[in-house]
Amino acid sequence: MIEVPDLNGRFGKFGGRYVPETLMNALLELEEAYKRYSQDPEFIAEIRNLLHKYSGRPTSLYHAQHLSEQLGGAQIYLKREDLNHTGAHKINNTIGQGILAKRMGKTKIIAETGAGQHGVASATVAALLGLECKVFMGEEDMKRQELNVFRMQLLGAEVVPVTSGTRTLKDACNETLRYWVSHVDDTYYILGSATGPHPYPMIVRDFQRIIGDETREQIVKEAGRLPDYVVAAVGGGSNAIGMFYPFIGDDSVKLIGVEAAGRGVDTEEHAATMTKGRHGVFQGSLSYVLQDDHGQVLPAHSISAGLDYPGIGPEHAYLKDTDRANYVPITDAEALDALQLLSRTEGIIPALESAHAIAEVVKLAPKLSREEIVVVCLSGRGDKDVQAIMGYLNGGGVNNGH
Amino acid sequence: MAINAIDAAFQRLLEEGRTALIPFVTIGDPDLGTSVDIIKTLEQAGADMVELGVPYSDPLADGPVIQRASERALSNASVTLADVIDVAAQARAAGVQLPFILFTYFNPVLQFGLDRFFDLIVSKGISGLIIPDLPIEEDAELREMAERADIHLIPLVAPTSNDRVTRIAAKARGFVYCVSSLGVTGVRADFHKGIDEFLATVRSATSTPIAVGFGISNREQVERFSKQADGVIVGSAIVRKIEEVVPLLQSPDTKQAGLEQIRQFVSELSGRA
Secondary structure (H helix, E strand, C coil), X not given: CCCCCCXXXXXXXXXXXXXXXXXXXXXXXXXXXXXXXXXXXXXXHHHHHHHHHCCCCCCCEEECHHHHHHHCCCEEEEXXXXXXXXXXXXXXXXXHHHHHHHHCCCCEEEEEECCCHHHHHHHHHHHHHCCEEEXXXXXXXXXXXXXXXXXXXXXXCEEEEECCCCCCHHXXXXXXXXXXXXXXXXXXXXXCCCCCCCCHHHHHHHHHCHHHHHHHHHHHHHHCCCCCEEEEECCCCHHHHHHHHHXXXXXXXXXXXXXXXXXXXXXXXXXXXXXXXXXXXXXXXXXXXXXXXXXXECCCCCCCCCCCCCECCHHHHHHHHCCCEEEEEEEHHHHHHHHHHHHHHHCCCECHHHHHHHHHHHHHHHHCCCCCEEEEEECEECHHHHHHHHHHHHCCCHHXXX | CCCCHHHHHHHHHHHHCCCEEEEEEECCCCCHHHHHHHHHHHHHCCCCCEEEECCCCCCCCCCHHHHHHHHHHHHHHCCCHHHHHHHHHHHHHCCCCCCEEEECCHHHHHHHCHHHHHHHHHHCCCCEXXXXXXXXXXXXXXXXXXXXXXXXXXXXXXXXCCCHHHHHHHHCCCCEEEECCXXXXXXXXXXXXXXXXXXXXXXXXXXXCEEEECCCCCHHHHXXXXXXXXXXXXXXXXXXXXXHHHHHHCCCCCHHHHHHHHHHHHHHHHCCC
């Protein structure tokens, strides 16, 4: 197994640092600081301590026996990232980067957010660590996720409306980078996904790999062996890379990333970057991108605001092109069905993002034997989506979504 | 090989003791035909070379003014990289002598194909290339192709570039684009506080001409930087002027009046009013 990224931030041909010169120094400074602190036992202990005492890690690995039985195939295990403080895996990364920001002497943090999960996780850590916090959020998303906007404000963060371009996550990312360029002296940018210029995809993966590390240990302890399949939803791909990474060297473990097919990959309204995208440079790295023939980035669509993104982290592009992981699309409707199924069979309401991973398991498990094991990353809880789901289910289906 | 038009222009300016005025315009704002007229107007108003901006969906280095221009060009006319290069050829055919510098984000070039791209820009009379999201760490392949095609790859340096300045300046062709302030493109009153020292550092690092850009919007600022630099780039201020007169430019009856306002504005910048 070759260690990636290389010194230039490349995962094979993917990744890199395609940013304006005005940002290069900040990225180099970040890389330098991360290299130093990630070897520092005190830094590591501080993060471990917070993950444990503040966020409640390790999260459990739960054998979903009812769901397994109902689907009539493989044994399904859920990695319960929904049990984290703030309700999703996002906090693993914001705790890590928040402490890194403090070590680097930064007093202010900024973050982008789509659905608001990463924004809430950033605002939470800012409150905890005494940092000033600005969260950039598309004006459209602010309307769709009013409650999360208020949560961030309650936590003391300023939510900055983004009115450029699509007014959603894609342009919130652009605006955060633009703001960072003019405030690099005292401001740390907590990027929320395994995307963007080097060293972010590496840093986010390293802070999220705890998901896979714990899962590996837990499944071996419980089932006596490694799983046959590991499944996770991908937007930018942070929970998936965190889940996959510790299994990459285990050839017997099949890795499946589940992307949002929106209203279908044959329509123009989807976020199926791997299925329908091509290699391209977007927001600082070379990866797969949803784009037109001329290289203009296309708007994405998904019922799940967290997957509603036309790019994907470069390490996923590398895993796809080296055939180490497989990426499959799941539609809005399939995700919504899976969400209801999991709610009724196990009493767990998953986030719409995680419901995409569950939907793939609904397709996969019946084809497998009862001896086979599928582990799914349940990246977040569904409370944030309940109001939207109510609208979809009572208001005539998924076509009434955004 | 004939001398690159950008080098020739700087040589002439040096002999005349003048500083280059280098306007930036977003091509296709408000439409391709009007862009040809605007380029002619810039030449009449005393511009010495011109940056032709390729509209892009995600212009990371640009502020709101150029973002809006990009959006107008993309939504009005779905302007492509090839369209912009074609506008350069049309302007040349209409008698424009100015050296052309193509300003584009990297992805449209990557999707077009690098070989095809260089063949095309050479054949259409482009002399220089600025790719704001391609720092030296990522530009090896493209730089080599540019050298072979005698297209000048013009790099950006920023006040935060520190020890990178020497490495960047050493590879510069045409001129070194010095970013006057941290942040995105756009009109501003203040420049980076260490700007004079920064320009002096770049100057001492290279014999290639240096030009200053980002936030320069009036004659006073142009004069201020003329003392320290061989060229001054004005982008957002001109794009904003174009935005103001878009309604005039879009009607055949008032088009000339719109172009005249642009000419006046740029003449004031060039001091040839």
